[in-house]
Amino acid sequence: MLYCVLLILVSSCKDRSTAHTAFYFWKTVFQLKPGEKELLRSAANNRLYLRFFDIVWNKQELQALPNGVIAFKESVSALSITPVIYITNQSLQQTAPSGIDSLAFKANRLLVRLAAENGIVYKDIQIDCDWSVSTKTRYFAFLRAFKRYNRKKLEATIRLHQVKYPERTGVPPVDKGLLMFYNMGKISAALNVRNSIYNPEDAAAYIAALPHYHLPLDVALPAFSWAIQIRADKVVQSYAKISLAELSNPQNFEQISSGSLSVPAFTALKSFYLKGVYVKTGDVFKFEGTDHEILAAAAKQVSAYLAPLNNRTVIYYEISSVNLLPLYAKDIKEISAHF
């Protein structure tokens, strides 16, 4: 019965979608390239979720402090901005429960100041945190305190594991949630594993619990790619700056041809520097990313399970990598129309 209802929803939603599109901006210096500006305007009506600062634990000062505070190189007056604060688990773990209220107070004060200085008028605030069972109590206390200090609508990011086990990880005390529909799996050195950014099989393991989640949910979709460097069967690092084109250069890399690989992989033929990354002979690079087709499938999959919601926001992470995929305004509108 439920299944039938969902089917009806899917087929009907696409025609009269009320969803809004938005992008994330996650760098520390705010400046958009002309192409990004155009994309933001045409695909998202200038809606931007802008990371204002992170809150991290400072080992020297022994306190949670802002980090990577955004610097504005150009005006945001034409944009409709939602400020985002990212808070690390460690800063919650290390801050004494009695210090949480003042942390929220200071975070809000900084946010208000940054907004005021740059003429940003906002309606919502988003807090991003990969909270766990052990930080739940403090994080939720932080959110409640934050809401007390800043009366705006509060949204918290929800990772897939938090949807699956809400009884364990709790549901944050906020007005709405933002489902991060990506990072399905661990970044792995194995080659025969599925795309860790998005794959329908791993996603399926989480989304069954979605219809019952106790918050209205916006959705974030992955519009990024990375190359994962693997040496001696161990992951060295992942790099967004290395593209498929660079890995496809036969002078430097040889593609690993195996039918069982779900993402392309390459072996380095020599030791050399590439965009500041040192590549050693024999290093393996796995390329993971998304494109129009994958995102459409993801949108279709997740929208079928979300409880109905008008004016849902679909946020793409993140604007500077969209051009690299590439993804066009038309594609994005089409993908968002699934919601």
Added chain:
Amino acid sequence: MQKISKKFLLIFSLAVISAAGVVWACGGGDWDESEYSNFSPEAFVDHQYSPFFYNSWQSYYGSDFNDDSNTRYNQQVADEWNVYLDSKIRQKDLHTLLFKSSYAEIDSSYRYFKGDLKILPDSLSSLKSSGLTKKQRSTFFEYLLLAKKCEQFAVSNQTYYWDEKVTFVSPEPEVNVSLLKAFKKSHDPFIRQRYWFQLIRYAYFEELPALNADSSAGPDQSGLVTLFNKYQKSFPKNSMYYRALGYLAGHYYKRQDFARANYLYSLCYNFSSEMKIPSKWSFHPQDEKDWEESLMLAKNKEEKITLWHMMGIVQDENRAIENIYALDPKSEKLDLLLSRLINQIEAPNAEVYRDSTTQIKITKEDIALVDRIALKGDIKKPYYWNMAAGYLHVLTGDVAAAGKFYRQAKQQLPANNRLAEAQYRLLNWNLYLSGLKKIDSETETEMVPDLNWLADLRDQKDTLANLRYQRALSESINLLSRLYKKQGQLLKSECFQTSTAFYVKNENIDAMKSLLGKTNQTPFEKAMLRYYPYDPGDLYYHQGLMLVYQEKTDAAIALWEKSGENATFDLLANPFNGRINDCHDCDFEALQTKKYTALDVLKTIKAIKAEIAAGKNLYTNNLLLGNVYYNITHYGNARVFYQTAITGSDATSPMDIPLEFRSRFTSSAIAEKYYLRARSAAKTATQQARCTFMAAKCERNDIYNETFNDPANEKKYYWDIDFTTAYATRYFADLYTRYRNTAFYREVIQECGYFKSYVNGQ
């Protein structure tokens, strides 16, 4: 039991050692490199490179460096001024003036010397007695005043606090004008070079915002470059010169001229210890092209070597060694790279944590390179390369090849270098163990000196700063213990590495007691027993303890009387008390008119049993026995009674008690027996109710024990097991049906929610 390091837990198995692999288990937290390493870089590499010794978890190795950009040159600067001013200002005042004083304080001091002010600032009052000449005063203070103004933009606190706004302080053009004027006016080379440095630094910070905004390289018309080039030849190549060069490098870096920037950073790196950390930190070749261009910029072999050395530290030791060796086999810049190569190979990694059978991975390229150079032998420290090659072969399990390299190394060891000798001895011992397949009396005799030496190192009887011996120590005790076990020599196996199972059998303990008590121990036995952690007293206590739970009180007392201090420590609470709700902390805090030692407890049990045998106070005495046998279980207030190094001293959950002793220390059967006897002897219903309730606690403990030990719960956390409705129904039913009208019953209902909820469910 393992010898467990607080920071890191190492387990080495025989099978794995002989296969040249290592098993690791992470105890969590940070660790010290020396815990897993057999190869001390300090034995081979010049101290100035020590921050770059391989470190698996921090940016820099050790604590012997200053990584604060605002202060790293302070001492050098003070020393230079001290020489320049002919030591006429006391060191303390010089430091204050250079690094602590405000502009106003410097200004006041200067005005004092000029006669404009009558007193010196408080912090500088002792300047009065400085013997500076008038010329020295004016040169120094005028420079200092300008330098202080430059600190506004050049010295910054990068931490972004909540309450402040860190803004970029732009250099003021007037400062530049003054600097330039002073520079042109000064003829003294020392001062003139300092003004030159200040001008270059000013130029860097002045152009920084523009370069940050747009680094696209147009024609480079920077005043910084002109200033540097125009005057660089007029000054000696000292620290001022290289610090100025660092800003020039920064300029090229910001313009994305990475080839030039990295080349200049390598020159700075090479200049001094102080400049090594910032130069290495800034060194970032981007593409192979700019890296090759950096190499082209090098003016000679030495400069090329430094470039390769830096790329080696940051990215590829093997490639760097290969290239440096080709340029100059005798280069000392090879040393650090080789130590890093070896330390990285022997370091643990996440895969090894997860899968203990994972072997250390050594690429054939690495081993071939080290072999080739060691065999050629044309390097500066051939013993170092031979030891490194030998060690790599040990790690791959090729004991014969390793032996050859080590024999070479032994011939080449430098005289009077204790650390190098000790390093050799340690590696050779490690090789010896790797080849050991069977231990007989001959091998035992062979091992005596090294076993004693390792124990001396452990006990700090022999100290060799920086020798990494912890891994060899852990490997040795694990390997020897396992070999002996394999040979069926349990006693010797136990001496090197204790195991709980050994103490289950009384004959094992007796055998160990005789070995410990042997008057004519062989040198090997003496060395071996230095690894055994227990003394006879510990063993007597353990044997007695086992008898306590068999109610063989007299025999237990006899053993404990030989156990020294083991049985004479005070218990934390009175174990003869019983309470409705177990609360150990309440018992610890309760007023204790008599403190019981473990031995006192046994003697009191003996006395009570004698009274019972004589038919006296049967209710009270049996109740006391019930209480004491309850309290010396896991659930009672006297856990320390049974918690020893042998039985495990830190169990907070019954599941943490070694399986060998778990049922003994968790069972309340003896207590229950005495509570029931007390109930039979009771004269009032309230007394009977009390005994019934105490027996119910024993029944409930049985439920805990059964549930915790149930294989179905093996993978559950204790908080995932639900006991809320697991009632001690046998005795609760009794209490509920037979004693509902007693005062004690009402007390229980008040105190014990568990019973109350049982009653509510009836």
